[in-house]
Each structure stands twice: as C-alpha cells, then as structure tokens.
Amino acid sequence: MVAAKLYGPVQQDLALVEELMASLRQVDYPPLAHMLDIVLSGSGKRLRPALVLLSGTFGDYRLDLLVPLAASVELLHTATLVHDDVIDSADTRRGRPTVNSVFHNSTSVMLGDYMFAHAAELVARTGNIRVIRLFAHTLMVMARGEITQDMSAYDSRQDVQEYLHRIAGKTASLFATACEGGAIVAGEPEEWVLALRDYGYNLGMAFQIVDDILDFTGDEAEMGKPVGSDLMQGTLTLPSLLLLQRYPDDNPVQRFFHERTQEHLQQAVLMVRDSEVLDESYAIARQFSRRALEALDVLPGTEARQTLEYLAEYILERRS
Amino acid sequence: MVAAKLYGPVQQDLALVEELMASLRQVDYPPLAHMLDIVLSGSGKRLRPALVLLSGTFGDYRLDLLVPLAASVELLHTATLVHDDVIDSADTRRGRPTVNSVFHNSTSVMLGDYMFAHAAELVARTGNIRVIRLFAHTLMVMARGEITQDMSAYDSRQDVQEYLHRIAGKTASLFATACEGGAIVAGEPEEWVLALRDYGYNLGMAFQIVDDILDFTGDEAEMGKPVGSDLMQGTLTLPSLLLLQRYPDDNPVQRFFHERTQEHLQQAVLMVRDSEVLDESYAIARQFSRRALEALDVLPGTEARQTLEYLAEYILERRS
Numbered sequence: 001m002v003a004a005k006l007y008g009p010v011q012q013d014l015a016l017v018e019e020l021m022a023s024l025r026q027v028d029y030p031p032l033a034h035m036l037d038i039v040l041s042g043s044g045k046r047l048r049p050a051l052v053l054l055s056g057t058f059g060d061y062r063l064d065l066l067v068p069l070a071a072s073v074e075l076l077h078t079a080t081l082v083h084d085d086v087i088d089s090a091d092t093r094r095g096r097p098t099v100n101s102v103f104h105n106s107t108s109v110m111l112g113d114y115m116f117a118h119a120a121e122l123v124a125r126t127g128n129i130r131v132i133r134l135f136a137h138t139l140m141v142m143a144r145g146e147i148t149q150d151m152s153a154y155d156s157r158q159d160v161q162e163y164l165h166r167i168a169g170k171t172a173s174l175f176a177t178a179c180e181g182g183a184i185v186a187g188e189p190e191e192w193v194l195a196l197r198d199y200g201y202n203l204g205m206a207f208q209i210v211d212d213i214l215d216f217t218g219d220e221a222e223m224g225k226p227v228g229s230d231l232m233q234g235t236l237t238l239p240s241l242l243l244l245q246r247y248p249d250d251n252p253v254q255r256f257f258h259e260r261t262q263e264h265l266q267q268a269v270l271m272v273r274d275s276e277v278l279d280e281s282y283a284i285a286r287q288f289s290r291r292a293l294e295a296l297d298v299l300p301g302t303e304a305r306q307t308l309e310y311l312a313e314y315i316l317e318r319r320s
Numbered sequence: 321m322v323a324a325k326l327y328g329p330v331q332q333d334l335a336l337v338e339e340l341m342a343s344l345r346q347v348d349y350p351p352l353a354h355m356l357d358i359v360l361s362g363s364g365k366r367l368r369p370a371l372v373l374l375s376g377t378f379g380d381y382r383l384d385l386l387v388p389l390a391a392s393v394e395l396l397h398t399a400t401l402v403h404d405d406v407i408d409s410a411d412t413r414r415g416r417p418t419v420n421s422v423f424h425n426s427t428s429v430m431l432g433d434y435m436f437a438h439a440a441e442l443v444a445r446t447g448n449i450r451v452i453r454l455f456a457h458t459l460m461v462m463a464r465g466e467i468t469q470d471m472s473a474y475d476s477r478q479d480v481q482e483y484l485h486r487i488a489g490k491t492a493s494l495f496a497t498a499c500e501g502g503a504i505v506a507g508e509p510e511e512w513v514l515a516l517r518d519y520g521y522n523l524g525m526a527f528q529i530v531d532d533i534l535d536f537t538g539d540e541a542e543m544g545k546p547v548g549s550d551l552m553q554g555t556l557t558l559p560s561l562l563l564l565q566r567y568p569d570d571n572p573v574q575r576f577f578h579e580r581t582q583e584h585l586q587q588a589v590l591m592v593r594d595s596e597v598l599d600e601s602y603a604i605a606r607q608f609s610r611r612a613l614e615a616l617d618v619l620p621g622t623e624a625r626q627t628l629e630y631l632a633e634y635i636l637e638r639r640s
Contacts, residue, residue, distance in 0.1 A: 027464075031467065031471050032464060083429045086425050104470070106470050109432075110403070110470065111467065112433075113459065113462075113463040114459075116436060116459070117459035117460040118460060121456035124453045125453075127449050132444045132452060133444045136438075136440035136444055138437075139434075139436070139437035143430045146426075147352055147427065150430065
C-alpha cells in the first residue's frame with residue numbers, strides 16, 4: 001500500500017471502500033468467491049476511489065453515497081482489466097503472453113460481467129440518475145477505446161493524435177468520471193463539477209502516458225509484466241509512435257511489426273530507451289499534469305485540493 | 321419475423337423498440353457500426369421486449385419509458401450471447417466449434433461490454449432506481465449462472481436440481497426481470513408486479529427446457545447450430561441428465577465425456593432422441609408453462625393477458 005500522505009484527508013475513509021470491496025467477495029458459491037479473491041484482493045493503489053472521495057470533499061461529503069461510488073469505480077476498472085486478459089491464443093494479431101493468465105477465457109468474461117453488474121448495483125445505490133448515466137456512458141467510451149486499440153494493432157500508420165484519442169477513452173474517461181461523479185453526488189456547483197472532471201481527465205491522460213513510458217523503462221518484477229509488452233501485442237504507444245515519426249526509415253518497430261521476432265522486439269525496446277523520445281513523452285505527460293493543476297484553480301484551497309495537486313506531481317514520478 | 325398475432329396488442333409498438341435498437345447502430349466509428357450491424361440486425365423473435373410491453377399494459381402504459389426498457393432487455397440478452405461466443409480454443413474443456421465465430425475473442429468481449437453499457441444507459445432513461453437495481457442484480461445472477469455452467473462442464477455428477485438452478489440464473493432471471501420491470505415502470509400494484517415476475521420466471525424456465533430439447537431434436541439449419549452442441553461443449557441439459565439418471569451404467573454421454581469422439585457424441589444424441597427422456601423433458605417444461613399461466617390469475621382478463629397465456633402455449637410448440 002501507499003504512504004499515508006498520498007491521499008491526505010480521505011486516506012482513512014478509503015478503508016471503508018476497502019471494507020465494502022471485501023464484502024463483495026463474500027458470495028455463497030465457492031468458485032466465484034475464490035475468483036473474486038484473486039482479482040479484488042489486490043495491492044492496488046486505489047487511486048480512482050481516492051479521486052471520488054477527494055472530489056466529494058468540496059460539497060456535502062456523504063460517505064454513505066461516496067463510498068459505494070468509489071467502490072463502483074474501482075470495480076469497473078478491475079473488471080476491464082479482467083476482460084483485457086481474454087486472449088486470442090490462435091490469433092497472431094494479439095500474441096500476448098499467456099503466462100500471467102489465471103482463468104480460462106470464458107471464465108474471465110463471465111467474471112468480468114459479474115463485476116460490471118456489481119459496479120452498476122453500487123452506483124445505483126447513490127440513487128442519482130445523472131451519475132448512473134455518467135457511468136454507463138463511461139463504460140461505452142472505455143469499451144470503444146479498447147475496440148479502437150484492438151483494430152489498430154500492428155498498424156504503424158497511426159499518429160499521436162489517434163493515440164491520445166485512444167487513451168482518452170481507455171483511461172482518462174474513468175478518471176474524469178471518478179472526479180465528476182464524486183462532485184455530483186456531493187451536490188457541488190456546476191463550475192466545480194466541470195473543473196474536477198477536467199482535472200480527472202488530464203490526470204488520467206498523464207497517468208496513461210507515464211504507464212506507457214514505464215512499459216519501456218520499468219522493472220519487470222515491479223511492473224508485473226515483461227518490458228515492451230505493449231509492442232509485443234502490437235499496440236503503439238507514445239514512445240514508439242514518436243520513434244516511428246523521428247526515424248521513419250528502417251525502424252526496429254516497423255521491422256518487428258513485419259516480422260515478429262524476439263530480436264526485433266528487443267532492438268525496438270533498446271532504441272526507445274536510448275533515444276530522446278522518452279524525454280519528449282514525459283514532456284507531453286507533464287503538459288497534461290499542468291492542465292490538471294490549472295483546472296483546480298476555481299476550487300477553494302483546502303487540504304483536499306493540495307492532495308489533488310500533489311497527485312498530479314506524484315503520477316509523473318512514479319516508477320511502477 | 322413472427323406472425324402478427326403472436327404479440328397481440330403490443331405487436332405494433334414493438335416497431336418502436338426495433339427503431340430504437342436500429343438507432344444504436346448509428347455510431348461514428350465504422351468498425352464498431354459494422355459489428356453492431358451484425359449482432360443487432362437479427363431476425364430475433366424479440367420475445368423479451370414483447371414481455372416488457374405486455375407487462376406494462378396493466379398499468380400506466382408509458383411508451384417513453386417502456387420502449388427504452390424493452391430495448392435494454394434485448395440488448396442485455398444479445399450482449400450475453402456475444403460474450404458466450406468467446407472461446408478457449410486451446411482448451412479442451414470447451415471444445416466449441418469456432419466455425420460460426422465472426423469476431424476475435426478480444427473484440428467480442430469489448431463489443432459485449434459496449435452493449436452492456438448501452439443497456440445500462442437505456443434502463444437509466446426510465447429514471448427508476450428500483451428498475452435499475454433490478455437490472456444490475458439480474459446481470460449478476462446471469463453471469464453467476466454462466467460461471468456455474470462453465471465450472472460444471474464435462475462433470476456427469478450433476479443432478480436435475482442443479483440444472484434447474486442453472487437455467488433459472490442463465491435464462492429465467494431475465495424473463496422475470498422483463499415482466500417485473502415493465503410492471504414497475506407502469507406503476508402497477510405490487511401484487512401484479514409479483515404475479516408478472518412469477519409468470520416471466522416460469523415462462524423462462526419452460527423456454528430454456530424446450531431450447532435444450534431442440535438442441536437434440538431441432539433442424540441444424542433452422543437452429544443455426546449443430547445438433548448436440550450442448551453436449552459437445554460439455555454442458556448437461558435436462559434430456560442428457562435424465563438419460564444419465566435412467567441408464568447410469570455404460571451411458572454414451574458418460575463415454576463421450578471420458579473420450580470425446582464424434583462417434584460417442586452421435587450415439588448419445590441418437591439415444592436421447594430414441595428414448596422416453598424427451599417426453600419427460602417436455603412434461604417438465606409443460607409444468608413450468610402451467611405455473612406461468614396460474615400466475616396470471618390475479619390479473620384482469622385483457623387482450624394482453626390472453627397474449628401472455630398464448631405465449632405460454634407457443635413456447636412449448638416452437639420448433640426453433
């Protein structure tokens with residue numbers, strides 16, 4: 001778990017979210033309980049739930065509504081991870097390593113569906129139709145983002161603009177919804193709701209870009225996945241896209257997409273690591289982080305706001 | 321499409337559901353639009369949407385609420401079919417034929433998620449928290465039913481009670497929710513809401529049993545799947561369970577589960593077809609159909625009630 005200071009004034013209340021999530025694992029069908037144990041008892045940072053609570057502090061901080069909402073966001077996130085693990089083993093379009101896969105495909109799908117349904121049940125506990133529709137819409141955007149990523153696998157004709165659009169759907173939309181949802185449930189003025197949504201969106205963009213950088217630079221053990229795993233699946237991210245842009249001829253990424261050998265992959269990873277594209281990628285992440293900070297301008301200068309400001313810094317510095 | 325008389329007084333209004341479902345296919349991302357075309361432009365009977373509308377006729381028949389609800393039920397149903405098509409090609413636990421699969425696994429998962437999200441959005445349009453929670457709960461029950469089916473694949477130690485529990489979750493729960501949801505949205509008295517839920521549940525049970533019978537007796541072309549496809553996937557249904565019960569020693573079903581040859585499978589299918597277990601299965605389906613009819617007793621004798629009564633007969637007689 002993370003240092004106490006990270007989530008400031010809501011750090012303690014996150015234990016209530018943890019408690020609610022633990023209670024979801026108490027089902028009377030042992031195989032399902034076991035599966036939920038595996039996917040929910042994570043050492044996750046609980047960043048998304050923290051954003052819900054922090055955003056709720058600027059209004060009527062009702063934990064009876066905010067805690068289910070926070071658990072719902074985390075459950076939605078975890079369910080998409082479970083679904084993301086479904087693979088096409090016979091399909092070279094997504095030659096993902098199966099070493100980490102714990103469940104059968106069909107089981108992963110149904111487990112994810114169960115979790116989505118639970119997330120829907122939790123968000124419905126807020127009794128707030130606007131928030132329910134926001135969540136439904138977010139899941140649509142997220143699924144669409146994943147479909148786009150799938151469709152563009154091993155296609156080197158993408159550009160940075162398409163990449164940004166893709167991660168907006170895949171990641172930033174849920175960050176935005178976490179913040180917006182918290183603010184709506186707390187009955188905050190529209191200006192603050194929009195500001196927090198704006199903050200969440202930009203924080204999510206920066207978060208995902210750093211994630212994509214760490215896929216090249218991170219420690220395999222810390223990250224829990226092999227270095228270069230995005231490329232391995234045919235997914236171009238900001239560093240590899242910038243590398244293709246910078247060196248359009250005879251690029252190891254292109255060579256790997258044409259002929260998928262381990263050697264080409266390693267060359268591509270090394271070239272990204274040794275080039276200036278990592279600094280450029282960080283600069284773009286920093287830009288989104290700065291926009292996130294600016295969005296907070298209209299909010300009162302509370303401890304929660306300071307924590308949100310700190311988070312915008314923290315996600316740039318994280319190493320896993 | 322089905323004969324005009326089948327859905328009686330709501331037949332015409334089903335066109336509005338069809339229209340709404342067609343509008344869902346209008347998305348600005350061509351690959352997604354194409355996929356939605358394939359899965360939504362079906363020649364489905366739209367039985368579940370009809371149940372929503374018919375159930376709503378006993379109260380305040382508000383099409384602005386009932387039509388989105390009906391479309392949501394159908395979308396939920398179609399999404400589960402899409403997810404059901406995800407296979408484990410390298411996994412002999414579910415040796416399903418891939419010949420009918422149109423999409424990659426990962427795409428099927430995301431497409432289904434997109435449809436679930438859309439279903440959630442549609443049900444939220446009713447503005448009715450009780451109905452929203454009912455839907456979320458139903459999806460949980462359905463996913464759980466599928467997980468149970470998955471976990472018990474190729475396990476011949478199941479009994480009829482477990483089978484009934486399984487199809488209650490997998491199928492009857494959504495039929496029940498279609499009827500209950502329609503009644504709630506129409507603001508009907510609790511007694512009628514419960515009666516219609518009861519009707520839907522028993523209709524769904526009968527419907528699924530007949531479905532499982534047709535898997536042995538149906539025409540391959542009409543059904544759109546090979547005869548004996550349930551057994552092929554290791555799924556025991558009522559006919560095969562009764563056969564195992566009746567002939568516990570040296571049963572072709574058991575032989576097929578032990579050694580999965582095409583020959584054993586054909587023997588199992590032929591033995592079911594030639595035995596009395598089909599009649600017994602129909603008798604159990606008829607029992608559920610009768611309970612469905614009885615549940616309608618408290619409702620006024622309208623044309624809609626007559627249609628619901630007719631449907632309880634129709635599902636027993638259908639051939640595909």
